[in-house]
Amino acid sequence: MKVTFMGAGSTVFSKNVLGDTMLCEAFHDMEIALYDIDQTRLEESYLLIRKLNQAINEGRATVKKYLGVEQRKDALRNADFVVNAIQVGLYDPCTIIDFEIPKKYGLRQTIADTLGIGGIFRGMRTIRVLKDFARDMEEVCPNAWFLNYTNPMAILSGYMQRYTNVKTVGLCHSVQVCVPSLLKGLGMEDRLEGHLSKIAGINHMAWLLEITDAHGNDLYPEIRRRAKEKNASEIHNDMVRFDYIDKLGYYCTESSEHNAEYNPFYIKPDRDDLIKKFNIPLDEYPRRCVSQIEKWKQQYADLMADGAITHTRSKEYASHIMEAIATNKPYKIGGNVINHGLIPNLPFDACVEVPCLVDGNGVTPTYVGELPLQLAAMNSSNIYPQMLTVEAAHTGKRETLYQAAMMDPHTAAQLSTDEIVSLCNDLIEAHTKAGYPIF
Numbered sequence: 177m178k179v180t181f182m183g184a185g186s187t188v189f190s191k192n193v194l195g196d197t198m199l200c201e202a203f204h205d206m207e208i209a210l211y212d213i214d215q216t217r218l219e220e221s222y223l224l225i226r227k228l229n230q231a232i233n234e235g236r237a238t239v240k241k242y243l244g245v246e247q248r249k250d251a252l253r254n255a256d257f258v259v260n261a262i263q264v265g266l267y268d269p270c271t272i273i274d275f276e277i278p279k280k281y282g283l284r285q286t287i288a289d290t291l292g293i294g295g296i297f298r299g300m301r302t303i304r305v306l307k308d309f310a311r312d313m314e315e316v317c318p319n320a321w322f323l324n325y326t327n328p329m330a331i332l333s334g335y336m337q338r339y340t341n342v343k344t345v346g347l348c349h350s351v352q353v354c355v356p357s358l359l360k361g362l363g364m365e366d367r368l369e370g371h372l373s374k375i376a377g378i379n380h381m382a383w384l385l386e387i388t389d390a391h392g393n394d395l396y397p398e399i400r401r402r403a404k405e406k407n408a409s410e411i412h413n414d415m416v417r418f419d420y421i422d423k424l425g426y427y428c429t430e431s432s433e434h435n436a437e438y439n440p441f442y443i444k445p446d447r448d449d450l451i452k453k454f455n456i457p458l459d460e461y462p463r464r465c466v467s468q469i470e471k472w473k474q475q476y477a478d479l480m481a482d483g484a485i486t487h488t489r490s491k492e493y494a495s496h497i498m499e500a501i502a503t504n505k506p507y508k509i510g511g512n513v514i515n516h517g518l519i520p521n522l523p524f525d526a527c528v529e530v531p532c533l534v535d536g537n538g539v540t541p542t543y544v545g546e547l548p549l550q551l552a553a554m555n556s557s558n559i560y561p562q563m564l565t566v567e568a569a570h571t572g573k574r575e576t577l578y579q580a581a582m583m584d585p586h587t588a589a590q591l592s593t594d595e596i597v598s599l600c601n602d603l604i605e606a607h608t609k610a611g612y613p614i615f
Contacts, residue, residue: 179197179207193259193492193495196496199489203499208229232487259325259494263326267465275288278294286461291561296584303335322345330346339570356368361406371389377551382429407419413432415453440589496534557585564577
């Protein structure tokens with residue numbers, strides 16, 4: 177088996193996914209192709225993965241590295257699985273652009289990797305690269321599965337699923353951590369063991385529709401009571417999602433700092449009282465990027481320190497998907513796939529996040545049924561700008577990109593249509609000057 181890791185310079189994440197895969201008995205002798213366009217980061221990952229292979233896999237896997245566009249086809253050739261973890265434009269210059277130019281219009285963001293004006297432009301510049309990936313895969317590994325971890329998840333996975341012939345599923349660990357995060361945050365850890373849950377919606381806004389304890393008791397009445405009490409009595413880091421529970425009746429998968437910018441409710445002009453009330457960390461993603469860059473050298477030194485490197489299988493889905501497909505051993509995931517009626521009250525061609533069965537037949541999504549109407553409305557407010565972004569990237573029409581930004585709930589709540597067009601033009605110009613054109 178061959179696994180190609182696109183964006184292998186994401187060293188810690190590549191260690192997790194590939195280390196997980198090495199621990200699978202069926203894959204001890206696999207070939208690993210590491211691909212990146214940054215020579216330094218690629219070399220760091222190559223040395224680490226080779227060391228990991230020796231430490232936990234007796235050196236049985238073959239590890240190769242591939243640098244730049246010229247070697248991309250060779251990295252992909254005959255791959256069975258392609259893991260995508262690229263970040264086009266990185267923090268500097270593109271994330272800086274995504275945050276600083278909107279600020280000139282008074283538009284404030286927290287993460288900007290999924291929706292909002294930052295998420296839309298992150299999607300546009302990344303699809304330009306994914307188009308090339310798809311053409312190469314269709315030529316040199318047409319049967320490979322593309323496991324997408326790159327954000328914006330729904331936009332990128334939706335593009336690959338609708339406009340290429342590449343078998344694609346989008347993966348995000350927010351599904352796995354949703355229930356543990358909620359119950360621990362409410363002091364209900366004792367209900368974790370043996371619980372059952374049902375989660376569906378869209379990426380970063382999939383809803384915890386049902387949750388029962390090991391005895392079949394519905395946990396939502398107590399969750400709703402405790403969440404409301406906690407929001408009323410203390411400042412904490414999950415206040416937006418707890419407000420969702422109070423106002424919409426349900427919890428969702430991704431963090432409060434993300435969900436603060438997926439709607440018009442919490443970040444408003446001249447409403448710093450709301451920022452304080454809901455403890456919203458504006459500019460959170462740039463802070464994380466700067467901190468990670470500053471700490472990276474020490475993190476890498478720690479990973480490569482003398483002594484055997486170790487690894488414990490993580491919660492990431494990738495290795496389980498590969499194992500289930502290769503061995504026909506069924507596994508359940510929360511996957512991002514095209515709706516096609518799985519959730520009937522969401523758009524047919526939307527990219528939705530639903531339970532999926534994985535086995536020798538590949539990834540098979542399951543029917544969910546209609547969401548509660550208020551949850552479908554929240555999802556739809558995000559889906560339409562996502563779909564318009566996909567269309568803008570596919571057609572190259574600037575006016576469709578404008579429309580995607582106009583339909584974004586957070587952007588539209590703060591800016592006029594003329595201001596949105598002007599902002600998009602400024603962002604297009606800035607990305608182009610930085611070497612990352614949008615069209």
